[in-house]
Amino acid sequence: MRPRAVVTGLGAVTPLGVGADALHRRAVAGESGLADGLGLCRDFRPADHLSRQQVRRTDRFTQLALVAAAEALAQAGWTDGPLPYPAERIACVVGCALGGTASFESQTEVLRQQGGEFVSPLMVPAMMANAGASQIAQRYGLRGEALCLASACSSATQAIGTALLLLAAGAADAVVVGGAEASTSELVRAAFRTAGALSESGRSVPFDRDRDGLLIGEGAGILVLETESGAAARGATVLGEVLGYGATCDAHHLTAPDPTGEPAARAVTLALDAAGVAPGQLGYLNAHGTGTVLNDRAECDALRLALGPAVEAVPLSSTKSCTGHLFGAAGAVEAIATLQALRHATAPPTVGLREPDEKLGPLNLIRRATPLAAPALPGGRRAGLSTSFGFGGHNAALVLAAAGPTTGTTKGQE
Amino acid sequence: MPDTLDRTAIETFVVDALVDLGVDRESIVDDAALDELEIDSLDLVELSQSIRKQLDIPVKPKDFDQLYTVGEVLALCRRKAGLE
Numbered sequence: 001m002r003p004r005a006v007v008t009g010l011g012a013v014t015p016l017g018v019g020a021d022a023l024h025r026r027a028v029a030g031e032s033g034l035a036d037g038l039g040l041c042r043d044f045r046p047a048d049h050l051s052r053q054q055v056r057r058t059d060r061f062t063q064l065a066l067v068a069a070a071e072a073l074a075q076a077g078w079t080d081g082p083l084p085y086p087a088e089r090i091a092c093v094v095g096c097a098l099g100g101t102a103s104f105e106s107q108t109e110v111l112r113q114q115g116g117e118f119v120s121p122l123m124v125p126a127m128m129a130n131a132g133a134s135q136i137a138q139r140y141g142l143r144g145e146a147l148c149l150a151s152a153c154s155s156a157t158q159a160i161g162t163a164l165l166l167l168a169a170g171a172a173d174a175v176v177v178g179g180a181e182a183s184t185s186e187l188v189r190a191a192f193r194t195a196g197a198l199s200e201s202g203r204s205v206p207f208d209r210d211r212d213g214l215l216i217g218e219g220a221g222i223l224v225l226e227t228e229s230g231a232a233a234r235g236a237t238v239l240g241e242v243l244g245y246g247a248t249c250d251a252h253h254l255t256a257p258d259p260t261g262e263p264a265a266r267a268v269t270l271a272l273d274a275a276g277v278a279p280g281q282l283g284y285l286n287a288h289g290t291g292t293v294l295n296d297r298a299e300c301d302a303l304r305l306a307l308g309p310a311v312e313a314v315p316l317s318s319t320k321s322c323t324g325h326l327f328g329a330a331g332a333v334e335a336i337a338t339l340q341a342l343r344h345a346t347a348p349p350t351v352g353l354r355e356p357d358e359k360l361g362p363l364n365l366i367r368r369a370t371p372l373a374a375p376a377l378p379g380g381r382r383a384g385l386s387t388s389f390g391f392g393g394h395n396a397a398l399v400l401a402a403a404g405p406t407t408g409t410t411k412g413q414e
Numbered sequence: 415m416p417d418t419l420d421r422t423a424i425e426t427f428v429v430d431a432l433v434d435l436g437v438d439r440e441s442i443v444d445d446a447a448l449d450e451l452e453i454d455s456l457d458l459v460e461l462s463q464s465i466r467k468q469l470d471i472p473v474k475p476k477d478f479d480q481l482y483t484v485g486e487v488l489a490l491c492r493r494k495a496g497l498e
Binding site for chain 1: 436452459
């Protein structure tokens with residue numbers, strides 16, 4: 001039987017603050033981390049968390065990843081002593097869409113102004129998109145497979161999917177998994193603007209009638225996933241579980257989603273089937289919800305195709321309304337936001353949503369924090385769905401559940 | 415760049431550069447081993463770049479290949495600067 005993948009640690013650094021609790025608390029309060037059209041982690045000062053050498057040798061996206069990982073591993077109880085599994089049995093998968101573009105841009109300036117002999121030898125190890133995974137592995141001595149998963153804005157969701165596959169294949173006992181991104185420069189913004197994806201108004205409200213595009217953010221989200229039996233054997237507190245994963249590709253267009261929404265819907269259906277969860281059992285939908293006209297329409301069509309009439313009742317919101325689009329980190333931060341909503345039985349709103357676009361059809365687009373319905377899964381567990389879609393036609397979906405109310409573990413809840 | 419390049423100016427610059435690389439100031443003494451200060455080959459390339467750029471001493475990354483202590487780095491700089 002496929003081993004179950006339980007979550008024992010969560011860590012996040014986002015425009016809403018440092019910590020997975022700040023992410024939930026401020027999102028539920030309807031606060032936004034967006035300012036001046038950007039979702040920067042303004043509370044995050046690398047030197048508060050990392051040594052001078054670590055700061056010098058890493059791009060900002062890796063610094064965010066290291067701090068999110070520190071929170072997740074501490075919560076999992078991994079930092080009090082030796083690792084709970086043989087180092088060779090712990091994998092690390094960190095999604096990243098663009099890599100360390102800031103390091104690349106700054107060294108391009110050095111090349112132009114000072115010449116090639118002064119280009120930093122640290123540029124490649126800082127900018128390489130796998131730096132997040134490799135630096136976490138190095139810091140904690142994780143010696144299983146470590147890799148970066150790059151599939152644009154669905155990178156981190158597919159990283160979590162890859163973690164499930166590693167656990168299911170018996171290739172690892174635990175996986176430190178998530179995503180990190182810090183590509184907010186003028187160059188990156190200009191490219192998204194000319195591609196027609198960036199909000200011209202600087203006010204990105206997914207699903208709103210007046211939405212006009214996405215805003216760029218930075219951040220990282222890291223989860224500790226373990227097999228259910230491994231977590232139980234060491235007496236770990238289980239926060240939740242990744243019940244199912246599905247992914248497909250549109251094979252349609254470089255940036256635009258398939259207008260039928262069918263491949264995206266199939267990713268959702270695959271995740272529900274893998275989870276053994278019916279659409280009516282979902283308590284919360286955390287949408288990809290970028291705020292572009294095209295995404296939101298295609299996504300709502302896809303959700304309607306996959307979920308049927310259930311889509312009209314389940315609370316639906318977009319984390320990007322208060323963080324901006326975290327690209328390769330988005331899927332992990334939003335999986336954490338989903339788990340937090342399920343754990344606290346409260347769905348965060350789409351911040352700023354005033355007039356839902358009626359062209360999206362009947363949906364429960366929430367404008368303020370909303371209590372979730374009674375748990376629909378056995379053992380008093382709530383399930384939720386998180387979706388991610390990326391340039392290149394990538395579609396990925398996760399079905400997640402919070403741990404049961406009494407035990408704090410998932411035992412006996414098959 | 416300091417106004418006059420002497421032993422003290424070189425030492426001050428190199429110590430500050432090592433601190434910038436993440437080394438504790440107190441542990442920087444002549445016979446301190448570079449690897450014990452967690453200075454590796456990538457750091458030494460950056461150190462050589464900053465010495466060449468800021469002090470105008472014509473050192474190359476390759477000059478640092480066989481150096482093991484802070485004192486040896488200072489001696490290299492003095493030699494290349496024509497001070498000994």
